[in-house]
Amino acid sequence: MATKRLHAIGAEFESAAEIYHAAEKVRDAGYTSWDCHSPFPIHGMDKAMGLKKSWLSAFVFVCGLTGFLTGLGLVTITSFGIYPIIVNGKPIDWSHGIRALQFFFPVMYELTILFAAFGATFGMILRNGLPRFHHPLFNWSRFAKVSDDRFFLVIETRDPLFSDAKTKALLGEVGGKHVTEVFDHD
Amino acid sequence: MAAHAANTSEDGVVVLHCPPELEREALVNHNRSLNWITENVSVICEERTRRWWWIAFLIFSPIALLVPLLLGYQVSNGIGVWGENQPFGWAWDITNFVFWIGIGHAGTLISAILFLTRQKWRTSINRASEAMTLFAVMCAGLYPGFHVGRVWKAWYLFPIPNWNGLWQNYRSPLLWDVFAVSTYFTVSVLFWYVGLIPDLAMLRDRAKSKIKQWGYGIAAVGWRGGNRHWQHYEMAYLILAGLSTPLVLSVHSIVSFDFATSIVPGWHTTIFPPYFVAGAVFGGFAMVLTLMLPARLLYPQIDDMMTRNHVDKMAKIILLTGSIVGYAYLMELFIAMVYSGHFYEYNAFYNRATGWYAWHYAAMMFCNVVTPQIFWFKAMRRNYIVVFIACQFVNAGMWYERFVIIGTTLAQDFLPSSWGHYTPSWVEVFTFIGTFGFFITAFLIFMRFLPMICAFEVKAVTPQADPHRDPKAGHDHAQPKEAALSAH
Numbered sequence: 001m002a003t004k005r006l007h008a009i010g011a012e013f014e015s016a017a018e019i020y021h022a023a024e025k026v027r028d029a030g031y032t033s034w035d036c037h038s039p040f041p042i043h044g045m046d047k048a049m050g051l052k053k054s055w056l057s058a059f060v061f062v063c064g065l066t067g068f069l070t071g072l073g074l075v076t077i078t079s080f081g082i083y084p085i086i087v088n089g090k091p092i093d094w095s096h097g098i099r100a101l102q103f104f105f106p107v108m109y110e111l112t113i114l115f116a117a118f119g120a121t122f123g124m125i126l127r128n129g130l131p132r133f134h135h136p137l138f139n140w141s142r143f144a145k146v147s148d149d150r151f152f153l154v155i156e157t158r159d160p161l162f163s164d165a166k167t168k169a170l171l172g173e174v175g176g177k178h179v180t181e182v183f184d185h186d
Numbered sequence: 187m188a189a190h191a192a193n194t195s196e197d198g199v200v201v202l203h204c205p206p207e208l209e210r211e212a213l214v215n216h217n218r219s220l221n222w223i224t225e226n227v228s229v230i231c232e233e234r235t236r237r238w239w240w241i242a243f244l245i246f247s248p249i250a251l252l253v254p255l256l257l258g259y260q261v262s263n264g265i266g267v268w269g270e271n272q273p274f275g276w277a278w279d280i281t282n283f284v285f286w287i288g289i290g291h292a293g294t295l296i297s298a299i300l301f302l303t304r305q306k307w308r309t310s311i312n313r314a315s316e317a318m319t320l321f322a323v324m325c326a327g328l329y330p331g332f333h334v335g336r337v338w339k340a341w342y343l344f345p346i347p348n349w350n351g352l353w354q355n356y357r358s359p360l361l362w363d364v365f366a367v368s369t370y371f372t373v374s375v376l377f378w379y380v381g382l383i384p385d386l387a388m389l390r391d392r393a394k395s396k397i398k399q400w401g402y403g404i405a406a407v408g409w410r411g412g413n414r415h416w417q418h419y420e421m422a423y424l425i426l427a428g429l430s431t432p433l434v435l436s437v438h439s440i441v442s443f444d445f446a447t448s449i450v451p452g453w454h455t456t457i458f459p460p461y462f463v464a465g466a467v468f469g470g471f472a473m474v475l476t477l478m479l480p481a482r483l484l485y486p487q488i489d490d491m492m493t494r495n496h497v498d499k500m501a502k503i504i505l506l507t508g509s510i511v512g513y514a515y516l517m518e519l520f521i522a523m524v525y526s527g528h529f530y531e532y533n534a535f536y537n538r539a540t541g542w543y544a545w546h547y548a549a550m551m552f553c554n555v556v557t558p559q560i561f562w563f564k565a566m567r568r569n570y571i572v573v574f575i576a577c578q579f580v581n582a583g584m585w586y587e588r589f590v591i592i593g594t595t596l597a598q599d600f601l602p603s604s605w606g607h608y609t610p611s612w613v614e615v616f617t618f619i620g621t622f623g624f625f626i627t628a629f630l631i632f633m634r635f636l637p638m639i640c641a642f643e644v645k646a647v648t649p650q651a652d653p654h655r656d657p658k659a660g661h662d663h664a665q666p667k668e669a670a671l672s673a674h
Binding site for chain 2: 015016017019020021023035036037038039040041042043044045046048049051054056057060074075078079082083085087088090103104106107109110111113114116117118120121123124125127128130131132133134135137138144145146147148149154
């Protein structure tokens with residue numbers, strides 16, 4: 001069996017207010033590779049952690065635009081190009097047809113939403129590095145309470161400021177309980 | 187400032203006390219802890235299957251079996267086994283399609299529109315109503331699929347490159363319907379699943395058996411609740427809510443275009459899109475309450491999360507949308523009978539109200555316009571039995587509305603020589619009963635295996651979730667002095 005490697009040091013908190021104030025202190029100490037785990041999103045936590053706005057919205061916009069252009073291509077290429085059908089006497093050639101797009105709007109609209117929704121869902125999952133079915137944090141038995149009523153602040157070893165003793169001391173100082181070393185396997 | 191009694195605590199924070207009559211009711215009663223919420227939501231999926239569940243399952247699942255049996259019968263014998271014929275081509279099956287798709291809309295309204303408008307009371311009811319949306323859309327999708335007659339050619343509805351070089355007519359509202367309903371279903375599944383991920387992680391973390399750990403574990407995609415994840419999660423949820431809102435409005439608008447873009451008197455009207463959307467929300471909320479009130483009775487612990495206040499608010503939405511629907515009925519009559527000066531429009535509505543199907547029209551008016559008016563009274567909105575009975579009237583009324591719009595119009599259009607009666611065949615009647623069996627069976631299975639209440643969102647609206655809450659000050663919001671003074 002390979003040797004254990006330290007992944008991170010974690011501490012437990014009992015309330016949203018406690019971890020919020022602890023996060024502000026860890027942020028001010030200059031750490032970068034750390035995270036606050038909680039059973040629900042804590043209001044204002046992004047600011048307390050010094051995180052910038054999520055740019056998922058830009059990705060979703062690109063997906064929505066792709067959906068719109070797909071819809072536009074689908075309706076125009078088929079209706080003006082490869083399979084024109086005369087309906088209501090509407091033009092079936094490109095130059096006139098492109099000016100009578102109102103009829104095609106619903107299809108483009110729905111495809112915009114469809115593509116954007118796929119982008120939002122899978123963009124979020126992939127952006128978060130998921131699916132990831134195993135993670136060193138799951139080795140920490142207390143961590144199972146993260147989806148219940150406990151809050152965990154975890155500082156990873158890959159952080160440039162990480163030092164075993166200092167990081168442990170900081171986590172104790174900011175009010176963390178059960179300060180624990182988390183290894184990458186049992 | 188006068189309305190508020192302000193106290194300054196020792197650390198210079200102004201604590202605002204709301205006068206009692208303006209105090210909002212708590213979203214979770216009895217000041218429950220986070221752990222209490224976890225336990226009481228998860229226990230529904232974790233405990234031994236209760237006897238009532240098996241009894242309900244054994245009653246409704248055979249009814250659900252009617253659907254494949256009767257659709258098999260229809261496919262093998264042809265569409266003629268349904269009672270519809272010229273001129274009554276869209277009878278029970280399109281009525282039922284519109285009925286079921288409308289029910290779905292309440293789920294999306296609760297999950298998306300109430301989210302965007304920051305209605306925090308939605309948190310305890312959104313999961314169940316989104317599940318209801320999915321099952322209702324499944325029931326709905328069945329009807330147009332089989333109404334095409336040759337169901338094995340239903341793939342012609344989708345733009346699939348084919349050997350014949352045929353493409354769809356994108357100018358047809360029926361094709362818009364295909365895109366709208368399939369997008370609606372897909373986006374509803376995605377939205378529902380994104381909302382489920384943190385709660386699946388909760389069940390994973392509590393699971394004792396290997397099968398549950400694997401099952402919930404895979405579904406939860408390894409969710410760890412880190413704030414770096416929540417950050418993108420909340421953005422994704424907000425965007426999905428923002429996308430679902432125009433989507434849900436477009437779906438029933440497009441369903442109404444099926445009628446409104448035709449030139450049949452009684453259908454050819456611009457009032458349809460808003461009228462259909464309001465009706466869909468109205469009927470959908472009635473169905474949410476129809477499912478949630480018995481669920482509350484069977485699991486009394488959820489009473490603290492889905493309180494009387496929630497039922498009260500849903501009843502208010504039923505009252506509001508019911509009144510919009512009532513206004514639309516009257517406006518439609520006014521347009522057709524007074525304003526249009528159009529002979530056939532006049533006759534279509536005259537026949538609706540007094541013709542062959544007059545009792546359907548009366549039932550629609552009574553159930554949809556008169557019944558919800560009892561919700562003007564707070565005592566009625568807070569009486570579960572009254573609310574449940576009123577919702578059954580609304581459920582029935584919304585079905586009558588769709589039948590009145592579709593049926594009476596087709597029965598008597600232009601020339602009396604081409605008028606025609608319609609009676610549903612036994613196949614149609616039992617297929618419709620079967621869809622209810624499917625709907626309830628699917629909901630029972632959902633309740634058993636997935637958390638019916640969105641635990642993480644309910645936790646987020648409890649007072650202890652607020653990181654700025656001062657434990658000494660209890661429930662009151664403490665604000666810095668400047669902010670408090672500038673606000674008044």
